Amino acid sequence: MYICDVYQSSLKFYCQRFSNNATPIFTDQELLTVYLFCGAYQ
Template sequence: MYICDIYESSLKFYCQRFSNNANPTFTDQELLTAYLFCGAYQRYFSIKEIHTFTQEYLLSWFPKLPSYQTFNYRLNLMSEAISHLVEHLITSFKPADCDTTTSIIDSMPIITCAGKNKTGKVAN
């Protein structure tokens, strides 16, 4: 209900549809709920894993779940709404003793590739 309330009050203005499919069978509220539930509680972070888990275990909750391609496309269209949802969640659930002038950053970045092989191997 929380996602539906926020969606109806403000998020719907960031992802309005101006097409013949303005009222899809799988709603934007369901899309956000499935995405956030699988990410926060089930610890799935890729869209493919979220869709697969929803399809296998949560189909009774979301009987009109679209295909992976449609799910991914619609989730990409919701990027602005998700941005405003996160902003709303941060301001709503910020602890009273939280200092807004201090930020914490990671000072030890993860090395994603090493320079062991200096010569590239490509076709002649």
């Protein structure tokens, strides 16, 4: 998946989720996918 590849290659160094949850339900890649999807269809 394109988002996962980009996240692993560069984005993980620039963005970080600040949460005290040790076991999040969604991964960072999934959150970025939802964010970009919603932004595209607003």
